[in-house]
Amino acid sequence: MIITMRNESTSPDQQRIVQHLQERGYQTHVLSGSGAPVIGVNGRAITDGLADEVCRMPGVDAVNPSMKPYMLAQRSARPNGSIIDVGGVRIGADEPVIMAGTCVVENREITIQAAELVKAAGGTILRGGAFKPRTSPYSFQGLGEEGLQILAEARERTGLPVVTEVMEPEQVDLVARYADMLQIGSRNMSNFPLLRRAAASGKPILLKRGFSATIEEWLMSAEYVLAGGNDQIVLCERGIRGFDTVTRFTLDLNAVPVIRELTHLPIVVDPSHGTGRRELVAPMSLAGIAAGAHGLILEMHPDPDSALCDGAQSIPPATLNGIVASVRAMNQALKGVSTPLVAVA
Ligand code: PEP
Ligand code: MN
Numbered sequence: 001m002i003i004t005m006r007n008e009s010t011s012p013d014q015q016r017i018v019q020h021l022q023e024r025g026y027q028t029h030v031l032s033g034s035g036a037p038v039i040g041v042n043g044r045a046i047t048d049g050l051a052d053e054v055c056r057m058p059g060v061d062a063v064n065p066s067m068k069p070y071m072l073a074q075r076s077a078r079p080n081g082s083i084i085d086v087g088g089v090r091i092g093a094d095e096p097v098i099m100a101g102t103c104v105v106e107n108r109e110i111t112i113q114a115a116e117l118v119k120a121a122g123g124t125i126l127r128g129g130a131f132k133p134r135t136s137p138y139s140f141q142g143l144g145e146e147g148l149q150i151l152a153e154a155r156e157r158t159g160l161p162v163v164t165e166v167m168e169p170e171q172v173d174l175v176a177r178y179a180d181m182l183q184i185g186s187r188n189m190s191n192f193p194l195l196r197r198a199a200a201s202g203k204p205i206l207l208k209r210g211f212s213a214t215i216e217e218w219l220m221s222a223e224y225v226l227a228g229g230n231d232q233i234v235l236c237e238r239g240i241r242g243f244d245t246v247t248r249f250t251l252d253l254n255a256v257p258v259i260r261e262l263t264h265l266p267i268v269v270d271p272s273h274g275t276g277r278r279e280l281v282a283p284m285s286l287a288g289i290a291a292g293a294h295g296l297i298l299e300m301h302p303d304p305d306s307a308l309c310d311g312a313q314s315i316p317p318a319t320l321n322g323i324v325a326s327v328r329a330m331n332q333a334l335k336g337v338s339t340p341l342v343a344v345a
Pocket of ligand 1 (some may be wrong): 103128133184185186187208238275
């Protein structure tokens with residue numbers, strides 16, 4: 001059940017409801033932050049009588065009896081959708097957001113060059129890993145704090161906010177000191193201690209889908225962050241494991257309209273990891289936007305063939321320019337028709 005409070009409701013109004021429900025054996029979680037406060041309720045079946053009772057309590061605007069396991073992430077908690085602010089860039093609003101940069105921060109020169117290229121192309125957020133989850137322990141693992149310092153310098157020079165991965169709960173404070181947005185990688189989507197710590201940082205979080213995770217498991221991971229008091233979450237579809245080896249992963253574009261139906265959280269698409277091949281990144285970028293994504297995260301390298309990580313899927317700067325231009329054109333073209341394309345529960 002989701003209880004939407006009136007904007008002018010007071011915190012004693014909320015406390016009264018929370019107490020009323022807890023005394024009856026229900027679990028409650030208050031979602032505040034952007035938009036009207038909502039109280040998520042679960043733990044036991046909701047009787048019609050209870051929903052009516054709560055409806056009449058002071059400060060209550062509406063009660064939705066739906067019982068989703070991801071009670072705070074469900075669409076009806078914020079029917080108009082959430083907009084996440086990352087250093088002044090709004091994700092979930094009308095304009096698709098383009099995050100781009102190298103897979104890993106290799107050195108100062110390449111990262112600054114990449115940031116300037118992203119900026120020149122019209123990208124709005126810089127990506128780059130300082131801590132990298134590599135399949136092989138012998139591969140380059142990233143520059144660590146030095147990489148974070150380089151990202152911060154690139155932000156200073158270009159004004160682009162920075163998204164970068166955090167892999168361990170103990171790293172959250174360090175990464176949060178430098179980053180505008182914390183990326184939780186596919187391999188860590190179900191790392192619940194990491195989700196809790198990342199939530200507590202208060203920073204916006206880019207939550208990538210585990211490549212073997214169902215959409216419901218992914219939303220339950222988002223729920224950990226919401227239950228931890230942080231509603232600044234952007235979901236990222238980055239491809240799931242299929243049986244075909246022609247591409248690295250299978251970009252699940254079904255997930256885009258499904259996510260828009262099930263949750264108020266914005267979604268971006270990562271066609272770089274989703275395909276593993278740079279020549280597929282432009283078409284799948286457009287497909288992602290056409291499906292209703294709020295943005296893209298793209299691996300771009302000034303010289304992709306020399307990249308230390310994920311070069312095969314990294315696009316050159318000219319391709320990024322083309323993608324930004326065509327995404328803008330497509331978004332413009334879709335403006336009049338986007339409502340029928342997106343089913344809102
Ligand atoms: C990345 O963004 O470079 C990355 C490692 O992504 P994922 O966690 O989706 O594999
Ligand atoms: Mn990568």
